[in-house]
Every structure is written in C-alpha cells, then in structure tokens.
Amino acid sequence: MTESGPLSTGESVRHACRNGEWNQQTSGLAPGFAQANLVILPQEQATDFLLFCQRNPKPCPLLDVTSPGQVEAAGTAPGSDLRTDLPGYRVWRHGEIVEEPERIDHLWRDDLVSFLIGCSFTFESAMLRAGLPVRHIELGCNVPMFRTNVACQPAGGFRGSLVVSMRPLAPQDAIRAVQITGRYPAVHGAPIHLADPAAIGIDDLARPDYGDPVPIQAGELPVFWACGVTPQAALLSSRPPLAITHQPGGMFVTDRLDESLAVA
C-alpha cells in the first residue's frame, strides 16, 4: 500500500468496502485521515446515548451524528453510505451478537441514528510522528484496555465504568505525550491518569480486560487514555433491542484529516 495507492484516502477505503474489495482491519490505511468507531441505534435509544456521549466527552468524543434514517455521514464524509462503507459490522440484539455481515442494507430502518466516535489511531499517529514509542504498534498487537473504578456520568439506561487504554512510556516521553495527544480533544485528548494503576482500580497490568498485554520496561510508567470501548460497553450492558457497531479494528474512514482535529 503506498500513499498514492488505491486505499490512500478515506473515500477510496469506503468505496473498496462498498464494492466488496476490502473486508479487513483499517489500521494503516489512508494515512492522515481520521478513522472512527461506529454505533447505530434506533432513535428510541439514541437520545439517551447522545446524552451519555455529551456527558462523557473524553471516552466518547463525537465526530459526527446523523439525523434519523440518514445513511450519509455528511459532516465527516460527504457521499458516504454508512450501510456499506465499513469492512464489516456486528449486529447486536438485546446485547448479544446475532449477525456479522459485511453490509447492513437489509437491516436499515428510517429510525436508525449513527454515531461516529473518535479513535485513538489519530493521536497514535501524532505520537509516532513525534518519535514517541507506541508499544502495541511496535509489537503488532492490540492496545491493552482496562475497566477502571471511575464511573461514567449515566444517561437514561446507559451507565458503566470508564475503560482506558494503556501505553507505557518513560517519564519524559509521558510528558511529551500529554502535550501531543492533548492537541486532539476530538479523539480522547490528553491521558486521564498515569503512574499508579491501583488509584483507578486496575489490579494487574498484565491482564487487560480487552486487547493484548504489553510489557512495561524498567523506568517506564503506564499512561492511561480514555477509550472508545467505554461507550460500547455502556451500550451493550443496557441490552438495547437493536444496536449495530463496526467490527473491532475495522473502522469508518472519514475525509477529515487527522491534523484538522488538532486544536493548537
């Protein structure tokens, strides 16, 4: 895959998904374009979910929300079709996966609302460009994620604990990472905690609740960012009659440039 290759822009990735030419993870595709988590809910649950995201902006930074029934993410990807433009979907009924299709035309309804939630790929790219190590990328595994004892602000039926991702960094790199990722509040922003896992209810860094464990080297601190798994966990624990999400790692690739999300 090259910069000028067929999957080098958000639009080209979306079209490849739509045409059945791409059904894999999107990490590394369309470098420089922001990718997003997808949550689709019937309007009956969507209002409370919108409120949940508004009240918990660090784990749930909303890049775009559609009007009911609208299939285009008009704010971040004009011309897109959220029913076809991701590599794959998970369909949940009452909190259980019932189907994992590559498109969801057959499920579409006029009352479905789509939420696009910022993704850590954007701030990880910024860390890499600044020469900071990102351990799980070095190792080619998933970022380790942990449930904390920090309660999210509830909204309607949506409630749950903050989920964090962890990246180990030497102290001076942790300081630099605060400055760099703090520039991107639309994609989780600055870390929420560092150094002391027990203070946020994490007992064992070697046993993440999601993703893969990564080693912490001598002199490194664990640094914790609010994670987009938070809204998914809150969503599924409420067991709504229908929810549709992206497949883990297979994101919606927008037309927004990562750098357009930087505040300074």
Place this chain on the structure above:
Amino acid sequence: MTESGPLSTGESVRHACRNGEWNQQTSGLAPGFAQANLVILPQEQATDFLLFCQRNPKPCPLLDVTSPGQVEAAGTAPGSDLRTDLPGYRVWRHGEIVEEPERIDHLWRDDLVSFLIGCSFTFESAMLRAGLPVRHIELGCNVPMFRTNVACQPAGGFRGSLVVSMRPLAPQDAIRAVQITGRYPAVHGAPIHLADPAAIGIDDLARPDYGDPVPIQAGELPVFWACGVTPQAALLSSRPPLAITHQPGGMFVTDRLDESLAVA
C-alpha cells in the same frame, strides 16, 4: 496591595525600587506581569553565557538580553534602568559575594551585558488560575529545588547539572499541569520529569539542595520543572571575575504580560 495600587504594574514596581521605596521580595507584586531573573556579566564572559542559555533553553529561557553597556531592558521593559530597578543585587567576584547593594550605578561599565531569564512565577500563576494546588505557595515557603544528574550542554567555561524545582501533584493534576505550563516555553515550559526522582539522581525529596522541603501527600507524584537556578549555578561555578545577580526572590518585573508569553 490592590490591582489599582501603586505596585500593580511592572513599571510601578521598577519605579518604587528606583526611588528606594521597595527593597523586598517581588512575589505577588504586579499580578499578571512577568518577572525575570537577572544575570549581568562582562562581555568577555557574556558570549559564552549566551551560548549556554541557547543550548539549555528549558532551564535558561531568555526573555531579553541587552547590548553591552545598555542599561534599559528595551525588549521587555521600555524606560527601565537595570542598575536601579530591582529591590536589591548581589555582586560576585570570582564566585564569592562581595557586596549586596540596592543599586549598582557605582559598578556600571560599558562592557556589561544583562540577561533576563524567565521565572516560574508566570507558570505558577497559570496553575493557580486553573485550580491546581501549588504546595509551597499554600505553605508560604520557597519551592524545593534539587541538583540532578542531568548534565547541561556546556559552553566555554559554563557547565553544570540541571537544577529542577519540584511541585507535588495528583496524577490527573500532573497531566493538567503539563498542558498548562507547556503553554509557557519562555518560562521553563512543561515539566522535564515526573514520578521517579531516582531516575534523575535525586535521592531524598525531603532534603532539597535549595529552597524548602514540602510534604508529598498520599497519591501524589513529584513533578519536576527545569529551574532558573541552573544558569546561576553554572555561572558561579565558573568563578567569573565579576557577575551581578538579583537577590533571591527579588526579581526584575517586566512590562510583558504573563499571558503574552503563552504559545497557544
């Protein structure tokens, strides 16, 4: 002292010093105006000292440097007179204090170069405005400062270890402090280290090399900033024939607003 009082601006503090009406510390005076450390050297040493500051910008952020013989800090305080506008001075010969006068007219020479170096008061004000605790201010003592095992980049005869100031903060406050103080690179900027004192050669936080010890409460991390004592220590260890500095705590108050030093 009120905002509209006689010592509420940089100019009013400088005039009070000049007229013999103020010879005390300047902490708390002229709120919102940046204060600066002063170092005066003969031109023969000044070039190497300028190079030392340029090579070590975190401990030695230069706000202003005069031309040889110039008594006005034209860049930061038009109309000022560096011979009279501080509460008091220390005169060093070959690294020893020989005089502590309230003005230095009698010592002035056409080859003297004045360096104004940014001071932590600016970023501490920003921390307080953001609701972050600053322990030594709460306790009414001096900030604790420590020599580290981190070598500065030498220049000519000037060499030495980085000196840091330490402020204890809870992890989430430390993250916020990185973001807030990082906005002020002209006054030491973001911390250089946190959490692990031994990693930078600090054995005992209860025994600072300069200033006063402060307690670190349960759950707090020590956070370390590069400190303006660094250039003074490097200067004095080189034992120049003549050097003139401010009295500790009695700074040069400029016309620059603290907020004008913020980069974002």
